[in-house]
Amino acid sequence: MGAREFDETDAKVRPSRSTRPRSKDRPLHADAIKALVTTVDRGRTTCITDDGVVLTAMKSRELGPKSVVVGDIVGIVGDVSGTIGTLCRIVTVTERRNSLSRTVDDVAKVERTIVSNIDQLVIVVAAENPEPRRGLIDRFLVSAFHEGIKPIILITKVDLASPPSFLDEYRTLGVEVLTTKKGADISQIRSALHAHTSVLVGHSGVGKSTLINALVPHADRVIGDVNAITGRGRHTSSSAIALPLSPQLKLSDGWIIDTPGIRAFGLAHIDPNRIIAAFSDLREVVAQCMPNCSHAEASCALTQWAAPNGEVISERQARIESLRSLLDIKLD
Numbered sequence: 001m002g003a004r005e006f007d008e009t010d011a012k013v014r015p016s017r018s019t020r021p022r023s024k025d026r027p028l029h030a031d032a033i034k035a036l037v038t039t040v041d042r043g044r045t046t047c048i049t050d051d052g053v054v055l056t057a058m059k060s061r062e063l064g065p066k067s068v069v070v071g072d073i074v075g076i077v078g079d080v081s082g083t084i085g086t087l088c089r090i091v092t093v094t095e096r097r098n099s100l101s102r103t104v105d106d107v108a109k110v111e112r113t114i115v116s117n118i119d120q121l122v123i124v125v126a127a128e129n130p131e132p133r134r135g136l137i138d139r140f141l142v143s144a145f146h147e148g149i150k151p152i153i154l155i156t157k158v159d160l161a162s163p164p165s166f167l168d169e170y171r172t173l174g175v176e177v178l179t180t181k182k183g184a185d186i187s188q189i190r191s192a193l194h195a196h197t198s199v200l201v202g203h204s205g206v207g208k209s210t211l212i213n214a215l216v217p218h219a220d221r222v223i224g225d226v227n228a229i230t231g232r233g234r235h236t237s238s239s240a241i242a243l244p245l246s247p248q249l250k251l252s253d254g255w256i257i258d259t260p261g262i263r264a265f266g267l268a269h270i271d272p273n274r275i276i277a278a279f280s281d282l283r284e285v286v287a288q289c290m291p292n293c294s295h296a297e298a299s300c301a302l303t304q305w306a307a308p309n310g311e312v313i314s315e316r317q318a319r320i321e322s323l324r325s326l327l328d329i330k331l332d
Contacts, residue, residue: 029091032075036251037068038242045090047074048244050251053082060091068093070240070257071116071197098147100199103266111269115199115240115257120150122193124202124211128161133203138279138322139265140201141175145278146270152192155179156207166318173280182207186214193245197255204261212258218247267326275326282323295324 035047035055045068047055057076059068068074068090075092099116103109121144125132137153144151153170155163159181171177178189193215200208239260246253267275276286288301295302302323306316 029075029077032077032091033080034094035074035076036242036255037070037072037074039070039239040068041239045074047076047090048251049080052248052250053080055080055082055088056086057088057090060089063090063093066113069099069113069116070242071099071118071199072096073117098149100143100147100149100201101269102143102262102264103268109268114259115242117197118147118149118199118257119196120152120193120198122152122154122198122200124154124156124200124206124208125167126157126203126206127155127163128157130203130205132164132167134166134318134322135325136203136262136265137170138326139267141170142267142270142275142278142326143265146274151175152198153177154189154211156211157181166315169315169319180207180211182210186211190215190245193254193256195252195254197242197257199240199257199259201259201262201265206261208258208261212243212256215256216243216245268328272327276323279319279323282319295327 033049035049035057037045037047038054039046043058045057045059047057049055055076057074057078059065073094074090075094076088077091078088079086080088096116098118099113100118100121101111101113104112121140123137123140125137132155141151143149153167153175155167155177156179158179163179167177176192178192180186180189189211200211202208240257242255242257244250244253244255277283282302285301285305286295289295290299293300297303302320306313306320
């Protein structure tokens with residue numbers, strides 16, 4: 001028997017599963033309401049509206065897994081009643097005016113955004129246990145200056161020890177420095193935070209939790225109990241959370257964002273020239289360097305500034321060493 005011949009009439013065509021034509025146009029979500037993201041944890045995002053309604057939401061798939069962080073202003077659709085057990089959907093993210101980011105992979109320069117839309121960066125350090133590290137403080141300051149965020153250094157545990165003298169140097173650079181201790185009056189701190197969105201950063205053990213408890217005794221009103229279905233209220237030390245300074249949940253009274261203890265804060269995602277520019281006291285010195293100066297050689301203007309006439313000035317030397325460490329410069 002010869003091979004059977006086929007023509008086009010033998011071909012089977014699978015019918016389309018949908019009669020609706022595909023479109024690349026995305027819905028505008030004109031009916032979405034605006035809300036502030038207060039925490040992002042395990043696929044669920046807690047938000048609060050201008051009216052003080054706390055919502056639990058999930059992100060729309062097209063936004064991507066890392067598209068929403070604490071401090072974002074988002075557009076939400078769905079059930080926005082705030083009733084326990086309900087779940088709405090984040091469909092838009094308003095353009096951020098700034099953000100706090102760190103490099104998590106210095107080689108690949110992978111940048112991870114921690115929070116967004118910040119007015120003030122409160123760098124919390126302890127007078128001792130753990131002792132403050134100049135390098136970490138400078139990294140936070142560089143990030144703040146790079147993003148146009150006002151930095152504040154808050155020294156805790158001053159009843160246990162006197163703050164290291166190098167912290168006074170930051171006052172001369174125009175950075176506000178505050179102090180506190182256990183049981184102290186925190187009215188000055190509260191005044192500095194009022195009507196601003198401020199983020200607290202620092203090592204574990206510096207007293208951030210104690211400060212948060214004093215500033216926001218009503219935190220449970222926002223965190224609430226953990227809901228088994230939505231995850232509402234779940235908060236661990238591994239995620240940031242925004243808390244209102246006002247017991248009435250008035251957004252205009254200011255927000256404080258608590259972050260987990262940070263051991264490392266990479267800056268590889270920031271251009272080296274921007275890092276140098278953040279050291280306002282060293283900018284004029286660096287301007288005297290030869291073109292293409294690596295800032296590592298003996299002829300560098302920084303080296304000459306730290307040791308005029310061959311006599312090393314320890315305060316200047318420490319400042320330069322901090323800058324070079326941020327630039328990842330290795331001296332021979």
